[in-house]
Amino acid sequence: MLSLKANDIKLEDYDISFKTGFLLENPLETLPEYFDIWNQLSNSLPELIDAGLVRERVLQMPELDANRLTSHRELRLAHIQLSFIGAGYIWQDRGAVIPELIPKCLAVPWYNVSKRLGIYPIISYPTLYLANYKLIDQSSNITTIGKLPGGEHYEWFVRVNNGIEIAFIKCLKPILDILHNVExxxxGLIVExxxxxxxCMLELKSLLSRIHEQLSAVEFYNVLRPFLTGWGGESSPMPDGLIYEGIENNKPLKVMGGSGAQSAIFQILDAVLGIKHSADKxxxxxxxxxxxxxxxxxxxxDIESLPYQVKTLVCDCGDEELKKEYNKCVESIKLWRSYHIQIITKYIVIPSKKVTNKNTSLSSMGTGGTSPMPFLKDLRQDTTDAILS
Known part of the structure; x- marks a missing residue:
């Protein structure tokens, strides 16, 4: 079998573009008429949650045939709608009362759509951000398609993260050029x-800092965060997972909630720069x-499988300017990871220490279902260790 070459890597083969990056271009806002009940429930979800009516409305919902979704954009919108409705169904009471299962009328189409997309039936990063936006004016200002509690604070949370995704687009060509030029x-071109x-990394860090402008720690932790939480594992109030009725012989499924770790950006940068992590991480x-x-x-x-790596070239060629710029690039990722730790501290760790809720496992974990700080600090240390002496 022929080994992959850098010239074989073309963004269009990976549903990535120089226009929208990893974001879905022109996402749908409404599903066909057959799926109107999903359109209606998802559009009114915050009000239904506030009124405590999500479960009642879901149980009245007919089981629709998800096979009538025919395009990728329809599937992406359906995943937003069903995942948001599912989160509302489970976390309607913010964890005070948790259902034993997700009813078949929701579980079966949700699972079907997720399987066709190759992701899990949960609010994950691709659903919360990458297809959950629409342009509201010619200045590229965006708002969300899916609705969750938090109003403008939730909207800001999504906009900041999507702003980071958009800013990262300017890294795509340099990444491809580095892969090609290493061979x-x-x-000189690699240095540039x-x-x-x-x-770009410094710009991403600056964009992340804007999260403070319209999202308080109290608003995120108490209002938005519960709906981004997964189920399953020792840290979960549902350690065995959750039954999706009619799926997997009613065996409970364990899934992580949506988190920034599910963005492809930093795993790509680790792969390009050869930043290695220990076996457990x-x-x-x-x-x-x-x-x-x-x-x-x-x-x-595919980036990881390329036979030529920039870090190997930096170590072997002895060019001091190349090593300097390589180290500067790794340092910029370290700075991002340090600032991300500050964000997690403000929005999750400190609020969790003030919680008296009986669901202490839900209170102390990140949305991905793990205690985030040890993992994030280890990633930062691995990044520090990648800096060449």
Missing amino acids: NREI NLQIISD QKYLLEIRKYILPKHRQFIF
Whole structure:
């Protein structure tokens, strides 16, 4: 079997573009008339949650045939609608009362849509961000398609993260150029592209800092966060997972909630720059990849499988300017990871210490279902260790 070459990697083969990056271009806002009940429930979800009526309305819902969804965009919108409705069904009471199962009328189409997309039936990163936006004016201002409690605070949360995705687009060509130029040992061109990525990382960090402008820790932790939480594992109030009625012989499924770790961005940067993680952390990162869309996931794997790596070239060629720019690029990722730890501390760790709720397991975990700080600090240390002396 011929080994993959950098020239074989073309963004269009991975559903990635220089226009929208990993975001779905022109996502649908409404499903066909047959699926009107999903349209209606998802559009009124915050009000139904506030009134405590989500479960009642879901139980009245007919089981629709998801096979009547015929396009990728329809599937992506259906996944938003069903995942948001599912989150509302489970977390309507913010964990005070948790249903034993997701009813068949919701579970079967939700599972079907998820399987066709190659992701899990849960609000995950591709659903919360990558297809959950629409343009509201010619200035590229966006709002969300799916609705959750939190109003403008929730909207801001999604907009900031999608702003980061959009800003990362300017890294895509430099990444491809680095992969190509490593094969040809074009040192000067690699230096230029590393500089672009370093500058872009500082911009991403600046964009992340804007989260404070319209989202308080109290609003995120108490209002929005419960609906982004998964189920299953020792840290969950549902340690055995949750039954999706009519699916997998009613065996409970364990799934992670949506988190920034499910973005492809930083696994791509780790792959490009050769930032390595220990076996246990790499195992967890591979598990997280299952929540990344399959073609985006394949993009990471293909970068990792290339026979030529920039870090190897930096170590072997002895060019001091190249090493300097490589280290600067790795340092920019370290700075991002340090700032991300500050964000998690403000929005999850500190609020969790103030919680007296009986669901302490739900209170102390990140939306992905794990205690985030040890993992994030380990990733930062691995990034520090990748800096060459």
